Amino acid sequence: MRCFALGLGLAVLAFAAPAGAQQPPSATSVAVNPQPPPAAAPLSAEQLRTVERLRSAALESDLAWRIVEDLITEVGPRLAGSEAEARARDWAVGMLREQRFSNIRIEPFTIPYWDALREDAHIVGATPQPMVIAALGGSPSTPRGGLEAEVVRFPDMAALEAAPDSAVAGRIVFIDERMQRTQDGSGYGAAVAKRGRCAPVAQAKGAVACLIRSVGTDPHRFAHQGGSSRQSQGASLPSAALSPADADQLARRVARAPTRVHLNIEADMREDAPSGNVIAEVRGRERPDEIVLLAAHLDSWDMGQGAIDDGAGVAIVTAAAKLIRDLPRRPRRTIRILLAGAEENGVHGGAAYAREHADEPHIVGAESDFGAGRIWRLRTRFAEHALPYGRAIQQQLAPLGVIPGDNAAGGGADIGAMRQAGMPVVDLSQDGLDYFDYHHTPDDTLDKIDPAALAQNVAAYAVFAYLVADSDWVFTAPAQ
Ligand SMILES: [Zn+2]
Numbered sequence: 001m002r003c004f005a006l007g008l009g010l011a012v013l014a015f016a017a018p019a020g021a022q023q024p025p026s027a028t029s030v031a032v033n034p035q036p037p038p039a040a041a042p043l044s045a046e047q048l049r050t051v052e053r054l055r056s057a058a059l060e061s062d063l064a065w066r067i068v069e070d071l072i073t074e075v076g077p078r079l080a081g082s083e084a085e086a087r088a089r090d091w092a093v094g095m096l097r098e099q100r101f102s103n104i105r106i107e108p109f110t111i112p113y114w115d116a117l118r119e120d121a122h123i124v125g126a127t128p129q130p131m132v133i134a135a136l137g138g139s140p141s142t143p144r145g146g147l148e149a150e151v152v153r154f155p156d157m158a159a160l161e162a163a164p165d166s167a168v169a170g171r172i173v174f175i176d177e178r179m180q181r182t183q184d185g186s187g188y189g190a191a192v193a194k195r196g197r198c199a200p201v202a203q204a205k206g207a208v209a210c211l212i213r214s215v216g217t218d219p220h221r222f223a224h225q226g227g228s229s230r231q232s233q234g235a236s237l238p239s240a241a242l243s244p245a246d247a248d249q250l251a252r253r254v255a256r257a258p259t260r261v262h263l264n265i266e267a268d269m270r271e272d273a274p275s276g277n278v279i280a281e282v283r284g285r286e287r288p289d290e291i292v293l294l295a296a297h298l299d300s301w302d303m304g305q306g307a308i309d310d311g312a313g314v315a316i317v318t319a320a321a322k323l324i325r326d327l328p329r330r331p332r333r334t335i336r337i338l339l340a341g342a343e344e345n346g347v348h349g350g351a352a353y354a355r356e357h358a359d360e361p362h363i364v365g366a367e368s369d370f371g372a373g374r375i376w377r378l379r380t381r382f383a384e385h386a387l388p389y390g391r392a393i394q395q396q397l398a399p400l401g402v403i404p405g406d407n408a409a410g411g412g413a414d415i416g417a418m419r420q421a422g423m424p425v426v427d428l429s430q431d432g433l434d435y436f437d438y439h440h441t442p443d444d445t446l447d448k449i450d451p452a453a454l455a456q457n458v459a460a461y462a463v464f465a466y467l468v469a470d471s472d473w474v475f476t477a478p479a480q
Contacts (some may be wrong), residue, residue, distance in 0.1 A: 062455070109349075
C-alpha cells in the first residue's frame with residue numbers, strides 16, 4: 001500500500017481501524033457494534049428478484065477474470081507516473097467503452113515520480129554476504145558508489161524512537177519488526193508504520209540510512225516494495241526493505257559482532273510526472289446526480305504484475321457495475337467507477353478525485369484493494385437511522401457466505417479523502433490470510449487469483465451497489 005502523510009494514516013485506518021479512533025466529527029451519530037442488530041428494512045419484490053439475478057449472473061460470469069487477465073497481459077506492471085501507467089489508462093478507457101459504460105473519461109493530474117534504477121546491499125568485512133533488498137518508494141539515492149556504515153538493530157519503531165541520538169548517529173538503522181498474519185489484514189496497519197516512519201525518525205537522530213524487515217508474511221527470499229516518507233515528513237534518508245531471510249541473517253550478524261553494510265541505491269526522481277484517474281458511470285434512472293462510488297487503483301509496484309494489487313480490484317468493481325448496467329431497468333442512482341492513478345506512492349488519485357468531486361452528492365463508497373480473496377463480511381459506516389437498510393444489504397449477501405460486520409467500516413485509501421469529506425463507506429472484507437505473502441513482490445501475478453473467488457467478489461459488489469443505488473436511503477447523519 002502506501003507511504004506519505006495521507007497514505008500512511010489511511011493505511012492504518014483501512015486495515016487496523018480501531019472502532020471509535022480517528023473518526024470524523026460526526027462520529028457521535030454513528031452507532032458502533034449495535035446490539036441487538038436492527039430489523040432489516042423491507043425490499044421490493046423487484047429488488048429481491050434483481051438481487052437474485054445479479055448473484056447468479058455474477059457467479060456464472062468470467063468477465064472480471066477476463067478484465068484482469070487482459071490488463072496483466074496487455075499492460076503488466078504500471079508504476080505511478082510511468083509510461084506503463086499511461087498505457088493502463090488508455091487500456092481502461094478502451095475496456096470501459098467496450099463494456100458500454102457512460103461518461104468515460106480520464107481526469108489527469110501530476111505527481112512526484114520515483115523509480116529505483118539500482119538497489120544493492122551487502123554485509124562487508126572478512127565474511128561478506130549478499131542481501132536481497134527493495135528500495136522503498138521515495139528513497140533518495142545514496143552518494144554515488146553507495147554508502148557504508150555500521151548497522152544498529154531495533155526490534156520495532158518504538159525502540160528506535162526511545163534510542164539516544166548517540167546510538168544512532170552515523171549508522172544504518174535496521175528495524176527488525178515482524179508482521180502478524182491475519183484474515184482481515186489488521187497486521188499490516190501495525191507493521192507498515194516502520195516503512196514510513198523509519199527515515200524521518202532515524203534522520204532526526206543522525207542516521208545515514210534505513211533498512212526495514214519487509215512488510216509481509218511470506219518466507220521467500222525477496223523484499224516487499226512500498227512507499228516510504230519522501231514528501232510528508234521531509235526525510236531524505238536512503239531506505240530499503242530486506243527479504244525475511246536477509247533480515248534474519250543481519251540480525252544474527254549484528255548480535256555476534258559489530259556489522260557493517262554497504263548500501264547502493266540509485267533513484268530516478270522527477271516532479272510533475274503525468275498520472276490520472278479513469279472514471280466511468282452507469283447513469284441512474286431517477287437521481288443521476290447521486291453517486292454510489294466503486295473504487296480501485298490502476299497503478300502498481302513493478303516487481304510483480306500488479307494482479308492482486310490492484311488488477312483484481314479494477315476487475316471486481318468494473319464487472320459488478322457492468323452487471324448492473326445490463327439489467328433491464330437501471331437503479332435510481334448513478335454508479336460511478338473510479339480507477340485511481342498513483343495510489344501506491346502517495347494516494348494521489350484519491351486526493352485528486354476528492355478535489356474534483358467532493359461537492360457532488362456521494363451516497364456511499366466502497367473500494368476493492370485487498371486482492372481477490374473471497375468476501376466474508378460486510379461492515380458499514382452509516383448513520384444510525386440507516387442501519388436497517390444496511391441490515392437488508394447484509395441479508396442479501398448472506399447467500400454468498402458474507403456475514404454481518406460492525407458499523408465501523410474504514411473504507412480504503414483511494415476513498416479516504418472522500419470519507420473525510422463526509423461520504424459514508426462500507427467494507428466488503430476479503431479473506432486476506434495470504435495477501436501479504438504476495439503484496440508488493442514479484443509474486444503478485446495472475447496465477448494467484450482464484451477465478452471462483454473473484455466471481456464471488458463481483459457478486460457481492462453488484463448486490464451491494466445495486467441495493468444502495470436503487471434505494472432513496474441517505475446514509476449520512478442528518479445535519480446537526
Ligand atoms: Zn493497492
